[in-house]
Amino acid sequence: MNLSTSEENYIKAIFHLQTGGQTVTTNALARELLARPASITDMLKRLKTKKLIHYQPYQGFRLNTEGRRVALAIIRRHRLWEYFLAEKLKFAWEEVHAIAEELEHVSSRKLVDKLDEYLGFPKFDPHGDPIPDMNGHMESTHRVCLADLPLHTTALVCQVSNQSPEMLELLRHKQIAIGTRLEARRKFPFDNSLEVKIRQHPAVHISEQLAKNIFVTHDA
Amino acid sequence: MNLSTSEENYIKAIFHLQTGGQTVTTNALARELLARPASITDMLKRLKTKKLIHYQPYQGFRLNTEGRRVALAIIRRHRLWEYFLAEKLKFAWEEVHAIAEELEHVSSRKLVDKLDEYLGFPKFDPHGDPIPDMNGHMESTHRVCLADLPLHTTALVCQVSNQSPEMLELLRHKQIAIGTRLEARRKFPFDNSLEVKIRQHPAVHISEQLAKNIFVTHDA
DNA sequence: ATTTTTTTTTAGGTTTGTCTAAATTTTTAT
DNA sequence: ATAAAAATTTAGACAAACCTAAAAAAAAAT
Numbered sequence: 219m220n221l222s223t224s225e226e227n228y229i230k231a232i233f234h235l236q237t238g239g240q241t242v243t244t245n246a247l248a249r250e251l252l253a254r255p256a257s258i259t260d261m262l263k264r265l266k267t268k269k270l271i272h273y274q275p276y277q278g279f280r281l282n283t284e285g286r287r288v289a290l291a292i293i294r295r296h297r298l299w300e301y302f303l304a305e306k307l308k309f310a311w312e313e314v315h316a317i318a319e320e321l322e323h324v325s326s327r328k329l330v331d332k333l334d335e336y337l338g339f340p341k342f343d344p345h346g347d348p349i350p351d352m353n354g355h356m357e358s359t360h361r362v363c364l365a366d367l368p369l370h371t372t373a374l375v376c377q378v379s380n381q382s383p384e385m386l387e388l389l390r391h392k393q394i395a396i397g398t399r400l401e402a403r404r405k406f407p408f409d410n411s412l413e414v415k416i417r418q419h420p421a422v423h424i425s426e427q428l429a430k431n432i433f434v435t436h437d438a
Numbered sequence: 439m440n441l442s443t444s445e446e447n448y449i450k451a452i453f454h455l456q457t458g459g460q461t462v463t464t465n466a467l468a469r470e471l472l473a474r475p476a477s478i479t480d481m482l483k484r485l486k487t488k489k490l491i492h493y494q495p496y497q498g499f500r501l502n503t504e505g506r507r508v509a510l511a512i513i514r515r516h517r518l519w520e521y522f523l524a525e526k527l528k529f530a531w532e533e534v535h536a537i538a539e540e541l542e543h544v545s546s547r548k549l550v551d552k553l554d555e556y557l558g559f560p561k562f563d564p565h566g567d568p569i570p571d572m573n574g575h576m577e578s579t580h581r582v583c584l585a586d587l588p589l590h591t592t593a594l595v596c597q598v599s600n601q602s603p604e605m606l607e608l609l610r611h612k613q614i615a616i617g618t619r620l621e622a623r624r625k626f627p628f629d630n631s632l633e634v635k636i637r638q639h640p641a642v643h644i645s646e647q648l649a650k651n652i653f654v655t656h657d658a
Numbered sequence: 659a660t661t662t663t664t665t666t667t668t669a670g671g672t673t674t675g676t677c678t679a680a681a682t683t684t685t686t687a688t
Numbered sequence: 689a690t691a692a693a694a695a696t697t698t699a700g701a702c703a704a705a706c707c708t709a710a711a712a713a714a715a716a717a718t
Contacts, residue, residue: 224675244696257676259697264674276683276696307552320544326537332527444705464666477706479667484704496666496713 219268219288223323226292227251228261229270232281233289237372238399241278250370290354291330296322297343297350298333304344305337314344315368364402365410365429372401373434380431392422394432439488439508443543446512447471448481449490452501453509461498510574511550516542517563517570518553524564525557531564531616532606566596566616566653584622585630585649592621593654600651612642614652 221229231250235242244262248255266273270285281289299321303314331352334340341357342348347368348356367373375398378389389395393416403421404413410426441449451470455462464482468475486493490505501509519541523534551572554560561577562568568576579596587593595618598609609615613636623641624633630646644652 222674245694253675254677255696256678256698260675303549307549307556309548309552313548317544317546317549320546321541324537324540324544326540328529328533329523329527329537332529336527442704465664473705474707475666476668476708480705 221268221288221325224261225265225268226288226323228265229281229285229289230292230296232271232279233286233293234371236280241280243278287354290350290356291325292322294334294350294354295325295330297347298330298337298340300343301337301340301349302333305340361433361435363430364412364414364424364432364434365426367402367434369402369405372399374399375432375434377433378431379433385428385431388428389432392424393419394422400434441488441508441545444481445485445488446508446543448485449501449505449509450512450516452491452499453506453513456500461500463498507574510570510576511545512542514554514570514574515545515550517567518550518557518560520563520565521557521560521569522553525560532601534564535601562596564616565598566655579655581653581655583650584632584634584644584652584654585646587622587654589622589625592619594619595652596655597653598651599653605648605651608648609652612644613639614642620654 228247228251231247232242235246235250244255244258248258251258262271262273262279265271265285266279270282270288271279272282273279296318299318300314303309303317309317334352339351340349342360348358348360350356361377362373364373364375375394375396378385378396392414394400394414398416400414400416402412403415406412410429412424412426412429413421414424415421448467448471451467452462455466455470464475464478468478471478482491482493482499485491485505490502490508491499492502493499516538519538520534523529523537524531529537554572559571560569566579566581568579570576581596582593584593584595595614595616598605598616612634614620618636620634620636622632623635626632630649632644632646632649633641634644635641
């Protein structure tokens with residue numbers, strides 16, 4: 219199936235939003251893609267006719283098996299290019315994402331597999347995210363500290379390194395516990411503080427010091 | 439200036455057609471791009487408002503200085519990616535063009551310059567075409583087509599102008615590839631066909647049509 | 659110097675992917 | 689249970705990039 223850049227970006231965004239078993243909402247996807255909800259509805263109809271998603275009007279949507287296969291192929295390309303840019307071309311960690319966003323849409327299967335081989339079949343990209351292999355399989359989870367979690371990626375809290383009562387009090391206040399699914403919405407470069415969103419809670423603001431003591435795993 | 443993939447393809451095609459000092463015609467460009475003349479006219483108007491071409495209705499058109507600058511940047515990207523694909527990923531030389539057609543539209547200046555550096559600032563791509571440097575300068579090639587090569591002079595195959603699968607099949611059959619060292623032994627005036635000798639191979643017979651599509655450089 | 663042919667442009671339509679504004683459905687709150 | 693709010697979808701527009709068919713201009717042929 220031949221997909222446009224736009225269609226690929228939608229597939230990828232849905233994949234990232236539908237972690238766990240939830241359906242994705244129109245508004246969530248609109249926020250993720252910086253587009254209007256009406257545009258999302260338009261594209262959903264197209265992706266449904268292409269049989270890549272389950273979608274019933276007003277009921278949310280999910281990728282189906284084929285959609286997930288496509289998403290993993292895109293993510294594979296993205297992360298391999300990120301690895302190439304950082305490892306071979308010596309780009310800084312934070313520069314690789316934007317360029318990989320463009321390169322990932324070059325979809326020659328042979329190119330991707332040869333690139334993979336050239337890079338030595340890496341398992342993780344420079345952000346610590348696992349790279350799907352030729353069959354769409356990837357290393358299950360990988361721990362990152364919350365301060366290093368890429369923005370707009372949902373993750374599960376899996377460990378808290380500092381166990382002081384003061385920190386636990388703060389965590390309780392922020393409604394964060396082991397197993398909480400959260401997403402870093404925004405980073406304020408002035409103090410590296412984070413705005414973090416937990417489902418069904420208002421966004422909370424977290425200092426860099428706290429973020430460095432919270433470890434998360436990417437939920438596949 | 440931000441150009442679409444389509445705009446870039448037009449610019450590139452005009453650049454290739456306007457060799458020497460001629461203006462390019464609508465029909466010639468339509469043939470080159472496999473599009474209808476009406477579509478060409480549409481795009482020419484857009485490129486004119488973007489100040490990349492000289493264009494007066496019915497009078498043909500040419501790239502202006504800025505247009506040539508843009509074209510050379512695109513060609514630089516194309517040829518660097520071709521070099522990367524052949525040299526690093528070990529693609530066969532006839533496979534690289536199609537993939538480079540896609541990669542060339544990723545326009546990060548920093549990416550291209552870092553790639554150039556990573557590759558060791560190559561001067562020629564796998565087809566023997568010169569690669570423009572960061573300033574748009576490139577080695578001038580003193581290429582001759584095989585049909586014009588004097589008899590009993592050895593030369594290196596550096597470019598093949600027609601990239602059709604039919605021609606590539608024929609070249610493989612004759613054991614001719616980029617870099618092959620060969621010598622024209624005899625010319626038959628009846629059909630201008632050539633007897634060509636390649637080291638360690640029996641002499642082969644080549645039609646005028648094929649000879650006109652093979653370019654060589656005198657080996658120093 | 660006309661007529662014919664070829665080339666080029668214009669006019670109007672299509673698809674993709676976006677938008678705004680309005681209508682509808684679902685959810686939440688009273 | 690109903691009203692208010694929020695989420696979602698529909699309706700209608702627009703730009704990019706293509707198309708076909710017709711008109712206009714230029715070139716070639718008689």
